[in-house]
Amino acid sequence: MDLGIDRIINMLVQGVLLGGLYVLYGTGLSLIFGVMRLVNLAHGDFIVLSAYISLILAGFGVNPLISIVIVVPVMFVLGLPLQRFVLNRTLGKGIMPPLLITFGLSVIIQNALQLGFSADTQGLDAGALETASITITPSLSIGLMPLLTFVIAIAVLIGLQVFFRRTRLGRAFRATSDDPEAAEMMGINSRHVYALAMGLSLAIVAIAGILLGVRTNFAPALGPARLLLAFETVIIGGLGSIWGTLAGGIILGLAQTIGAQINPAYFQLSGHLVTLLVLVFRPTGLFAVTRDK
């Protein structure tokens, strides 16, 4: 195979841009785990659910990208009672109860979507923006949508960074993450913080779901595959680290596009291999900050 410099640059650019989508998949998962050590097995299904909500809005003529301003609050509000009345009850009882509950949620969401929308593959149509691109050199063009996805991913991470470092609520999140009991003594209601964290996670999931729907397509049963990508992003980057998630997503995207250059069949495989390598040599991920107590 001919590996000219053009081709290598093209491969790297496409890989990094693909990573932007994975960053959005991983951030919500990482956030939840960082704050309350909860692994949300329904994470991928919430991504798909968001895409379907946007699809419903598209039925009313709302452009998917504009629907972000509706779907994000909807998912945020969905997260509050989910955490308050369901998941909070499972916390502090070991690792299994939240896993089982979210696994059950995953099955319920998939089947509800199948019932409501059939198993048909759906896509979101963002109009001419979808095929628009910027030509850099004759062999390198960057699609506007993938670029926009990457920019949104960075913006979300910067937003989270500012939120955690600069706001009172963000400090409450960090305090609860480090030591819930001590935080409670300082007057923080950790159950309330958990609910807000889940809402925030699902708000990010909403963005990921819509961008997924615009980039490719989705069907009710595709959630677990997205969960796997989110997991791999978080595992490579390190649990609880905002910028680790960025690195994780980019590394995963690069691994897949580089693998596909060797043989398209290695697209998925190479991503899994990199994840395994990180697990073997650095089980906490490359940039882990969440310490286990």
Add this chain to the structure above:
Amino acid sequence: MAKRFFVLVMAALMLTMGFSAVTAQDNVIRIGYVTPQTGPLAAFGAADQFIIDGVLEAIGDGLDINGTTYGVEILVRDTQSDPNRAAQVAADLILVDGVDLILVASTPETTNPVSDQCEAFQQPCISTMSPWQPWYFRSAEATQPDFPGYEYTYHFFWGLEDIIDVFITMWDSQETNRVVGGLWPNDGDGLAWSDPVVGFPPALEAAGYTVVDPGRYENLKDDFSAEIATFRENNVEIITGVMLPPDLGTFLTQASQQGFNPTIVTMGKAALFPSVVETISDGLGNNVTTEIWWSPSHPWVSSLTGQTSQELADAYTEATGNQPTQPIGYVHALFEVAVDVLQRTSDPSDPAALLTAIADTNLETLVGTVDWGVEGLPPSVTKTELVGGQWQVGATYPYELQIVANPNEDNGIPVTGELSLMSWGS
């Protein structure tokens, strides 16, 4: 040993279940029809209900077979486009519902698991809408020279040699650099089409084309930039393959984003349906070429209802409001064959009698002659005609499929349009 015992017990249980179901019926013929009505292949099954309503209406009070009038019940089972579920619903039809005949249609992912079940449970089965090679060579034994052929499963459709012929006829009509890029996925169709011995690559090379094959990819993936880079580097001007509908949209969108603009895109399977071509963003589906197995301008007449292709297509549009699609002709023909077979059999509940009737079939259907006695093909395989078509901006619908190439003019299928090059939004 324990495993063998378990299998025996299971087989025994299944047999008794089967018998109880079979003996429960009286003068009613049950036809099981397995089809993908939801999932990525849903467009193939979209016309099912319309066709079945028409068939039941044509049958009326029942079929007169050997002096007895039999009622006909058609049990439709949706595979959700999942091969495992296809096998499961086929087994249920055979063992629980006790059907007399199984019909199955639409892509190897549907026809193959169902045909396998029918061989295993000794159930007569007729299948269509999957090229015959991926159907016939579905088991390892079938590739052996001493393979006697399948006993219970019969198939009618065209073969890879036909589609290669049609695609080359289309490409030969244009000035290109004759470099072809292949997008063949890692599934039943993709493996057969890209086969280094019987597939596209050797046949295209023999016809003077250069083939650029990046390798098998996984269906429904998010990114085709590796394939696009390979095609661009090799100056590919013609794209071909057998993609799933959503993947064709993803590929064309990314090709446009990344500035790769081949002059001809000829896609099997994915580009069959107007709904797919319309949803491809930015009008990129315009001038995509594909194979045509049936169209309203096909010259044959239904043996069941006497309708011409145009009449059936018009009835479909009137009933559903939708643009006619290719499966209409073949699903109708599948039921034509089934009814013809049942009418010629001596005893519809006897699988052996049914198989004899199927093997003796020589019927002029809406899609041409179905005759399993034709020489030069494996037993239980027969072929129908294939021509080449292109999606062009239409008068009645956003895009209409025009017949632009017919390698075998003796078949009487008219050419209705001229091939144009891809427009890429310009």
